[in-house]
Amino acid sequence: MMEVCGSSSVTLREFGCEQSLLSRPDGSASFSQxxxxxxxxxxxxxxxxxxxxxxxxxxxxxLIQPKVGLPSVRERSQEQCVRExxxxxxxxxxxxxxxxxxxxxxxxxxxxxxxxxLNAACMALMDAGLPMSCLFCGVxxxxxxxxxxxxxxxxxxxxxxxxxxxxxxxxxxxxxxxSSTKGSFSVHELQQCIAFYRDSVSRRYSKTL
Amino acid sequence: MKDTPLSxxxxxxxxxxIEEKKRLDGRQTYDYRKMKITFGTDYGCCFVDLGKTRVMxxxxxxxxxxxxxxxxxxxxxxxxxxxxxxxxxxxxGRQSELSVKLNRxxxxxxxxxxxxxxxxxxxxxxxxxxxxxVDVHLLNHDGNLMDAASIAAxxxxxxxxxxxxxxxxxxxxxxxxxxxDPIPLSIYHMPISVSFSFFQQGTxxxxxxxxxxxxxxxxxxxxxxxxxxxxxxxxxSGGIMLLKEQVMRxxxxxxxxxxxxxxxxxxALVNDKKARKEGGRCGFAxxxxxxxxxxxxxxETSVEMTDATERAKDIVQKADARPQxxxxxxVPVPGVGQVGQGLQNxxxxxxxxDDEEEAExxxxxxxxxxxxxxxxxxxxxxxxxxxxxVVEISDSxxxxxxxxxxxxxxKALKWVHQFSMHCN
Numbered sequence: 001m002m003e004v005c006g007s008s009s010v011t012l013r014e015f016g017c018e019q020s021l022l023s024r025p026d027g028s029a030s031f032s033q034x035x036x037x038x039x040x041x042x043x044x045x046x047x048x049x050x051x052x053x054x055x056x057x058x059x060x061x062x063l064i065q066p067k068v069g070l071p072s073v074r075e076r077s078q079e080q081c082v083r084e085x086x087x088x089x090x091x092x093x094x095x096x097x098x099x100x101x102x103x104x105x106x107x108x109x110x111x112x113x114x115x116x117x118l119n120a121a122c123m124a125l126m127d128a129g130l131p132m133s134c135l136f137c138g139v140x141x142x143x144x145x146x147x148x149x150x151x152x153x154x155x156x157x158x159x160x161x162x163x164x165x166x167x168x169x170x171x172x173x174x175x176x177x178x179s180s181t182k183g184s185f186s187v188h189e190l191q192q193c194i195a196f197y198r199d200s201v202s203r204r205y206s207k208t209l
Numbered sequence: 210m211k212d213t214p215l216s217x218x219x220x221x222x223x224x225x226x227i228e229e230k231k232r233l234d235g236r237q238t239y240d241y242r243k244m245k246i247t248f249g250t251d252y253g254c255c256f257v258d259l260g261k262t263r264v265m266x267x268x269x270x271x272x273x274x275x276x277x278x279x280x281x282x283x284x285x286x287x288x289x290x291x292x293x294x295x296x297x298x299x300x301x302g303r304q305s306e307l308s309v310k311l312n313r314x315x316x317x318x319x320x321x322x323x324x325x326x327x328x329x330x331x332x333x334x335x336x337x338x339x340x341x342x343v344d345v346h347l348l349n350h351d352g353n354l355m356d357a358a359s360i361a362a363x364x365x366x367x368x369x370x371x372x373x374x375x376x377x378x379x380x381x382x383x384x385x386x387x388x389x390d391p392i393p394l395s396i397y398h399m400p401i402s403v404s405f406s407f408f409q410q411g412t413x414x415x416x417x418x419x420x421x422x423x424x425x426x427x428x429x430x431x432x433x434x435x436x437x438x439x440x441x442x443x444x445x446s447g448g449i450m451l452l453k454e455q456v457m458r459x460x461x462x463x464x465x466x467x468x469x470x471x472x473x474x475x476x477a478l479v480n481d482k483k484a485r486k487e488g489g490r491c492g493f494a495x496x497x498x499x500x501x502x503x504x505x506x507x508x509e510t511s512v513e514m515t516d517a518t519e520r521a522k523d524i525v526q527k528a529d530a531r532p533q534x535x536x537x538x539x540v541p542v543p544g545v546g547q548v549g550q551g552l553q554n555x556x557x558x559x560x561x562x563d564d565e566e567e568a569e570x571x572x573x574x575x576x577x578x579x580x581x582x583x584x585x586x587x588x589x590x591x592x593x594x595x596x597x598x599v600v601e602i603s604d605s606x607x608x609x610x611x612x613x614x615x616x617x618x619x620k621a622l623k624w625v626h627q628f629s630m631h632c633n
Contacts, residue, residue, distance in 0.1 A: 022349040023261045024296055035250050039348065041294040046210045063301055065292055067254075067267045068344050101210060103294040105346060107265070108250050 012139075012152045017119075019127040027128025030107070031120035033152060037107035038116045040124035044100030052099065057092040063103045064117065078114055082121050085138075085168045085178045089122075091131040100130065111155040112140035114166040114180060135171040140164060141193045143185055149196055165190070167197055212298035215424050223425045227408050233421060234260075235511055239462055241417045244470070246364055246477040252391065253369035257361040260419065261351035266361035267344050268369040272383070275331070275338040283330020284340040287315050289358055295350040311355060314444060315345070318359055318400050318433040322441035325366065326395040332374055332381060339371060341394070352419035355431055359402040364474055368481070369394055400441040401470050402433040403463040411449040416462065430456070432463040436471040 013034030022028040025041035032038075045058055052059050062083040064075040086102065102124065104117050118138030125132060142153040142161035150157055158164050163183030167176050176194065226233065236242070242260030249255065253268035275282065289311045291299040299305070319325070330339040343365060345358045370391035375382040406418035406426040414430075415422060423429075428447025434440050440460060445451060 022263060022294070023351060024349050025294060028294075039294075043210060043293075043297055046297065063293060065290065065294075065346065067346075068269045068342065099210060101293065103292060105265075105292060105294060105348065108254070110250075 013154075015119075017123050019123060025103075025124075025128070027124045027126070027130070029120055029123035029127050031116055031123055032107075033112055033116050033119075034154065035108055035110035036112055036116045038113075038120040039105045039107055040117075040120035041103045041105075042100070042121075042124040042128040042130065043103075044128065044130060045095040045098035046101070048097060048099035053097045056096050058090075058095040058098045058100050060087055060090065060092065060100045060102065062086065062121075063101070065103065065105045067106050067109075078117060081114060081166075081168075081178055081180050082117050085118060085136055086121060086125065088177050089132050089134050089136050089170060090125065091133055094131050109155065111153045111158045112166075114138060115140040115152075115168075118166075118168050118178075134173075136168050136177055137171070138166055138168045139197055140166045141196060143183070143189055143193070147189075149189075149193055151196060163189075165193055167194065169197060210293075210297040210300075212296060215421075219421070220425050223421055224408070227413065227415070227422075227425075231513075232415065234419065235513070236417075238414070239416045239466075241466065241470075242419070244360075244473060246360070246474060248368060248477070248481045253365050255361050255365040255368055257357050257364065259353060259357040259360075259417070261349060262353060262357050263347075263349040264354070264357040264361045265346045265348055266358075266365035267346075268365045269342050269344075270369075270371045271340045271342070272332065272337050273340045274336060275334075279327075280335040281331045281338075282327040283338045285320055285325060285327065286340060286342045287312065287319060287345075287362070288343070289315055289345045290347065292346050292348060295347040295354075299347075299350075310446070311358060314355055314402070314431060314433075314442070315358055315362060317442045317444075318402055319343075319362060319366075322398075322400050322433070322435075324363070324396055324398050324400055324435075324441075326397060329395045332376070337381065341366075341369075341371075350420060352421070352423050353404050353417050356402050356404050356417065359400070359433065360470060360474065363396075363399045363401065364477070366394060367396055367399070367474070367478055398435040398437060398439070399471055399474070400433045400435045401467045401474075402431050402442070403466050405430040405432070405459050405462075407447070407449050407451070411451050411455065414455070414459065416466065430459055432460055434460070434463050434467045436468050438464045 015031070015033045017029060017031045019029045020027075021030055021039070022041055025043055027042040028040065030037065030039045048059050052061075060083055062079045064071060064079050064082070066072075066075055082102070082104070090100070092100075102121055104120060106113070115138030118136065122136050126135070140152060141164070142150045142158055143163045143165075144150060144157070144161045150161070153161065153164070161183070163181065163185040165179065165181040165185075167180075168178040169175065170177050176197075181190075223233065230238070232238075234242070242262075243258075245256075245258040247256045247258075249265075249267075255266050257264045257266075273284065276284065289308065291305065291308045291311070293299050293301050299308075325341070330341065332338060343362050345362055347354055347358070370386075370393050372386065372391050373384045373389040375384065403416065404418065405414045405416055406422055407414050407428045407430065408426055411427065415426075418426060418429075426447070428445065428449030430451065431442075431444045431446075432440060433442040443456075
């Protein structure tokens with residue numbers, strides 16, 4: 001039996017965002033959740049290579065740069081999560097045969113990194129003025145050994161937990177757009193997390209929008 | 210993605226301004242842009258802002274086996290990452306010429322000058338040494354990447370702390386930061402590079418070129434020096450011929466600049482040390498401005514106004530006399546082209562479709578004071594008020610055009626009444 005730890009105590013770390021930091025990209029934003037920080041830059045719509053062009057839509061490319069070393073498979077899987085979320089919310093058919101590029105640079109990783117990437121990506125796309133059908137935000141939950149749900153875990157909490165889940169939720173209908181999970185958990189726990197999510201997401205949207 | 214090419218008029222403007230000893234942002238020849246150095250949460254992470262150019266450096270360490278030729282020296286590894294974030298011209302994964310050049314210059318500046326004591330990085334001779342890895346990420350390219358990268362790299366190295374190591378006989382213990390305080394690297398001196406851009410066949414130089422100036426320059430001279438006035442590396446690119454006096458002058462300027470930058474660097478390190486000691490939180494998140502509007506905000510730029518009034522008077526005096534006022538200018542309505550000038554239209558125009566046109570007028574809801582009729586009285590009126598009227602050429606099929614003047618309220622009211630009755 002899983003214990004729900006005080007359903008009203010959805011605690012997010014202090015988050016902050018700054019837009020238009022960089023002069024070269026069309027849109028840029030930095031997003032920090034506690035000590036986790038990410039810098040995002042968006043370019044587009046711009047010229048696309050003929051090999052990558054799509055006749056009726058824009059081609060979205062997401063690049064995640066780690067701090068040390070070259071990008072590896074982990075970055076590729078994170079890129080895929082972010083790209084699929086962005087493709088679902090951007091109105092790509094307004095810019096056929098163009099390229100949209102989103103570059104995410106990790107500044108500091110203290111847990112909940114994928115949700116930080118998602119939030120920074122959304123802010124950068126907004127700053128670039130790209131047409132979107134909805135905004136999205138990401139929140140990470142961790143289930144620790146006792147069965148408690150911790151939202152926005154730090155790196156230490158993530159390490160000690162049994163499962164870590166990240167969801168992307170859209171702003172209009174509050175539905176799940178993307179989910180990425182690691183670890184083992186039951187269906188009941190998953191539903192609890194999504195319910196918790198809605199609380200934390202409404203908190204986040206009230207601050208950023 | 211391709212970068213926007215530089216237009217010819219921009220290039221000419223820049224070169225002309227440089228001939229007149231003026232820079233785009235109002236700096237003097239030897240001025241650096243505003244430099245800001247901040248640190249991240251963990252040791253070894255440093256951000257450098259040089260004007261709008263933004264660079265991040267991160268130092269990390271790892272225990273590896275040493276090189277066979279040098280069994281008791283640590284290994285230094287440098288990597289400058291030209292992130293596609295910095296400029297649309299940079300591509301992920303491609304080793305472009307600029308990337309190779311910057312990497313090589315940074316290596317020569319830091320590795321060959323032996324600024325870090327690599328022998329102190331040795332743990333067990335021939336078996337385990339520390340490999341110090343410096344990753345520099347370029348975040349925004351607004352010119353002079355080399356200087357920003359070198360400052361970021363050396364500052365990050367000064368800021369970095371490596372884990373403490375204990376050796377007891379054959380056993381080597383690496384202590385975590387919680388068990389024992391990490392220790393800084395031993396750095397002999399701090400080489401910093403200064404870039405000079407040359408114009409007008411190497412006769413005129415500018416320090417710290419911005420991105421536009423870099424695009425139009427003839428060549429670049431990079432001097433890496435430390436505050437003890439020792440030159441660590443010199444590189445000249447672009448194929449310009451430099452006189453010996455030029456190079457000597459540049460090295461003197463570089464020594465002044467390097468001492469200023471080293472002072473700024475040390476001050477930043479001291480401030481950070483103090484902040485960490487006090488236990489306050491530090492890092493990128495903390496350096497974000499709180500509750501202030503920063504987007505779409507530009508600092509005030511000073512405009513040169515020294516001789517503005519005299520020049521303005523000159524220009525007004527020397528300007529041509531005002532053109533004569535034409536009594537009846539012929540003006541085409543927007544959306545109408547005209548071939549040739551001033552000739553009367555001799556093509557036959559249809560005189561029918563009276564009602565259609567009136568209906569059109571009502572529907573379009575015109576705001577122009579243009580009333581169209583086919584009645585004789587109209588024509589008389591037009592001739593009477595001929596002088597000073599603007600005759601509009603339009604391709605509508607109405608023959609006569611009358612402009613209703615506010616000075617003739619009676620007639621205007623009459624026509625307006627007629628039209629409102631028509632429309633209703």
